[in-house]
Structure formats: structure tokens, C-alpha cells
Amino acid sequence: MGLLIKNACVVNAAGESRAPVDILVEDGKIKKIAPSISAPGVEVIDAVGFKVLPGFIDLHVHLREPGREDKETIATGSASAAKGGFTAIFAMPNTIPAIDTAQVVQFVLDQAKKVGLVNVYPVGAITKGRAGEQITEMMDLKRAGCLGVSDDGRAVMNAGLMRRALEYASMAGLLVMQHCEDEHLSAKGVMNEGEVSTRLGLRGDPIIAETVIIARDIELARYLKTRVHFMHVSSARSVELIRRAKAEGIQVTAEATPHHFTLTDDAVKSFDTSTKVNPPLRMAADVQAIKDGLKDGTIDCIATDHAPHTLEDKEADFDCAPPGLVGLETAFALGMTELVGNGILTLTGLVDKMSAAPAHLTGLVNKGEIAEGRDADIVIVDPERKWMVTKEDIASKSKNSPFIGRQLRGRVITTICGGKKVYSEK
């Protein structure tokens, strides 16, 4: 059972194919790439007029299963990912129970396998129960299939514990993914602290809540000579700290979300709870700095922080509504609209941020590139197609998107994962 993609204009992070090629997929792998392949009896997809990219990889997704299957399940989250062009997603461990033992890792992997749409990589917790007290059995988590660890939703607040976590994770070969938020500084803030929060009378979560953790962890990584990955970086100062650390040769990496390179805290003036997100939407200078950071490589990759919440949870007042928004299905289009459309990145640059870099960061050597012998994780897109985000179109179980009603450019046509067509536009 194979697949033949004809007339593929392939765009890898390394560059774009000069002339259209055919791609033959067999046994989940890219078997052959050549100007013209004939393979009788194999399903043919004609990609003429489209671009063919390595499947997107999202380091930051909340699938909510186990525990909050009313918001999302591994099945609905996988479908949302496939529709957004993602072929690999990293499931954050803030589930109920948390992904903090090999058993829970195995559960997530089993469910994902049953669903059989995209690759799901459970991220283990850094500390047991994400309570910030004792580190998890990271060797066991690694053996069970984790590639990274995180207490996402919370930072590891205790610097001494973070030191041990970095040391131990480095032995286990796990990427430590930090949610950068000093909770004493964020102090239950519900939006960015600044002129807009003052005007709206909403409790502010200041930029320093993020930067003090980043600055601290840069020092830890420098001293310990370990890696650390900063998730959903949101402020200009954070970008600056990471840029300097990289210049000094410290092993730090970073991701940014589409909403942080698209929206400012002005969006909160509507009191629409889908604009409540953690870290919060920042100011115009921060949005610009995230774009600059993506352009100059300070920010390695784009991750969505896809965070589904039910209508019931989100229809609360702004103080009480849980933070988060769904992002898998709008990520590519926001990248096209905001980054490629504004000349921040080329399409190859966007492929680097969405496919090659996240594969590289997590050691997925067979992913992130379209080449012979690699995994057949492929997304076919129409980079020019304009479309309107609507609630009805969202495949995720939750519809909490601040982009509903917005016209975007760039549409996923077909997603192939492991050689199997997992999404196709109707």
C-alpha cells in the first residue's frame, strides 16, 4: 500500500525544489524522489499548483486526555492536528493524572496508536504531580517514550530543584521545556500588565514574571552546561535575553506561538475570554520582537500551545475563565499571513520553524524533511488560498479561538502521516 505524489513542488527548510518532482511513499517511508515516477496500482495525489512540505511538528499541545475529555481527546486533538498539517505533536503533561509515570506515558501512546492519525509524543512532567517538589523518574519516562519533560502551566519555581532537574534530564537525554512564569510575580494576573490592564481594571501579569525565570535558567544552563528550552516566549526582553545567551554559546532554545506574533493586549479590550492566555498577549513592541527573533534565529521554532477549553469554561467572566486558545488549525495560516506575508520569513524559513527545527530539537532524525528514506510525514498546502476562520470549520472539540471571523492566507490541502492520508480538504 503506497502513495504517489505527482508534480510536487517540495519546500524543505534547506530550500525549494527547482522543478516539480514525484514522491513515492512505501511502508511509511519516502522511498523515492524523482522527476517522473510511475507506480501502477498505487494511489496518486496530484499536487500541481500546491507546495509540498514536511509535516509540521508542534512541541506544545494540550490534548486533555486523560482527565478532561470534555475539552479534547487524543482522537479529536489528533484530528485537529491533521487538519492543521501537523504530523507530530507533543502532548503536555498537565492532564489528570499528570503524565508523570511510565504508565501514563504508555496510556497516551496506546490511545494515540488506536486513533492512528498523527504521531503523539507525550511530554513527561519534570516533577511528580507537577507539584514542584520531587523530580520524576526521568529514566523510566525516557524508556517509555518521552523525548522531553515539562511542568507546563507552571514553572519549576525552586531554583535548586530546577538545577537537579536539568542535571538529571541531561543524563536521561530529555529536553527540559520550561514554562517561564514566576508565580509570585504573575500573582494571578489575567492579562499583560500595562496601560491596557490599568484601563480595563484587570489584574496584570508583568513581563518580569517571564524574564526572571528565563534569566535564572540561562544562568543554570550556563553553569551546568545543559540545554534548556523556553516555551511560548512572549516578550521583547525575553527575546533579548535569549539572543545574548545564544551569542555566549549557552545551550538555550525557544519557541513562540502564532498568537504571540499576531495579537497584542489590545485584543483583550473586547473582554472575549478566548484572548485570555498564559503567558498573556503582550504589546506591539513585543510582537515585533517575537517576529525579529523568529527571523534572526533567536526563536528556534513555532509551537501552538493549543489549549482547548469548553464553551462552559470559557463563558465565565474574564477573571475566572481558564487561559488558553486552540491553535493547531490556524498556525500555518497565521505563519503565512503574519510572517511570510509581511516578509519576516520565506516559505522555507517557515518550514524550518514548523518542521525542521522542532524535529532537530527533539532528536526526531527521520522527520522534519522531505528526503528519501525519511518518514513519509508530508503536508500539501496552498500557500495563497484565502479563507475565513469559522467556528463550524474547527475540528478540535473546543472552539476557543480568538481568530474566528478573521481572514487568513494559506490552507492545508492534504496531510499524510506515516504514508497514510490522515486529512484531505473536502
Add this chain to the structure above:
Amino acid sequence: MMGWKHKHLLDMGSLTKDEIGLVLETAKSFKEVSSREVKKVPALRGKTVALLFAEPSTRTRVSFELAAKRLSADTLTIQSTNSSLTKGETILDTALNIQAMNVDLVVVRHQASGVPQMLAQGTKMAIVNAGDGCRAHPTQALLDMFTIHEKLGSFSNIKVTIVGDILHSRVARSDIQGLVTMGAHVTVCGPSTLIPIGIEAMGAEATCDINKALKDADVVMGLRMQKERQQESFLPSVTEYVREFCITPERLRLAKPKALVMHPGPTNRGVEIAAEVADGPQSVILEQVTNGIAVRMAVLYLLLGRKSK
């Protein structure tokens, strides 16, 4: 007279100078009603006004209730302690139920900023914000402005100084917006931990120097200082706050000789304002309460009372 085109009153930022002037003018004509033997006019006969209070309040609720009743509207009160607000029903759901009973206008008080706006978007009724979170309390600002205008005759070039917990004060925010729109100078003063970032962008001057703040002020307004601020590390102690910021008779002497002393209530006597000052000859605190009814009558009348289009 220029027209009134708002369906809701959500904050002071959405009112122009002329519109604020119209509310104050209208309030002036209603003030007399409350001093009559028969304190009632038929302006809102047949209209129903609901008071939806998710946060405890006595003064504001009673003031709105009397305002509505003196305009002959029917009123009902829903408070969080005795309603489905505590049973997991959302505030919007509660409001939609009120709407289903053909209520015309809802006066809403809520501890979260933005709730009145949410109800304005989610229902067809007129919404009056009676205080949301730290965001806005427009009728308090209007009654403050009514009182100032009644006493001083003008807003231009007067200095209004607001002292206390600016960060958590919806009254301060609404007063700043309204007074700045009318051409007054507003200075806010308090401990540095309780002055919010970017307050200058709303048009106020901010200082931690109480002497500088009070110097030559035409109006001195104290804000309630809640004791919980000490637990939240905004203040080392209430004692220190009193020492540094309490509006005492000595400090009041820095202001103009006939400066008005105001407070939105309820006062913590001896904390943000000395009893002698609160009860002194310059105090108009109780007149604010009286004027509150006239101003709220004006607001209800402007939103509901005129011929439907």
C-alpha cells in the same frame, strides 16, 4: 439640547463632554424631586429595572433602587447570596432569564471587570454598570462630578486629588476619565505599590508625595483602604499607611481653604481619612450620597425614559 444616543452606560471613557454635561443637567432637574412631599414622577411608569448585584453593596444598590422608584419604575433585586448566581448559573444566563421576564434595564455590579460589557453584548436589555471589578463605576463618577460642579460651578482648571488605593479602584478610574474629559486636572496619590502602571496614559498625574498632591487642591477625595492589602504585600502595615497618607486636618490645610472633601464610601475612619475631616465643614460626603439619587435618576431616564425611536 443635544441628543443622547447610548443604549448602555458601561464606563466613562465612552461619554463625550457634551454627554456628561447632559447627564449633569438632567440630574439637576431631578434633584428637586427628592425634596418634594411626594417624591415621585411618572417618567418611567411601566418600565422594569432589575438590580443584579453579584458583589455586596448597600449604598449603590439602595441609591439605584430609590432612583428607579422615584421615577415610577418597577424594581427587583437579585443578589448573589439569594439567587442562582451561587448555584453555578452564569451571570449571562441569569441576565437572559431576567430578559425573558421582559425587564427593560439591568443595573449590574460584579467583582470581575468586563461583565457589564459582556451582558451588553449578550442581551437586548439596557445595561448600567454599577461597578465592575477594578474597571469602572460610572454613576459614582457622575455623582462626584455633579457634586463638584454644584459646589464649584465649573471643571476648568480645578485640581482634583484622589488619595489611596488607586490600583484597585474603579472609582478612581472612572473619575479620572470623566474629570479629564471635562477639563479638570486630576492628581492621584498613594503608596507606589498601589499606583497602577500607565495611569498617566488615562490623563492623571501620579505622585507618592502627599504634600505635593494636596497642595492647592480644589477637591480632595479619599478612597477606601482595605486591610487585606497588608496581607498581599502592598502595604507594610495600616499604621504606616495612616502615618504617610491619611487625610488629616493638618494635611488638608495644604489644599485650597475651601477645598471640598469627598469620599465614595464606605469610609474607614482613621485610616484613609480622619474623622474630623470626614465630618468637618469642608466635607460633602453625605451630599454625594444625596446627589447619587438624582444622577442615577438622570441616567435611568436618559436610557429608558424618552420616546422610543
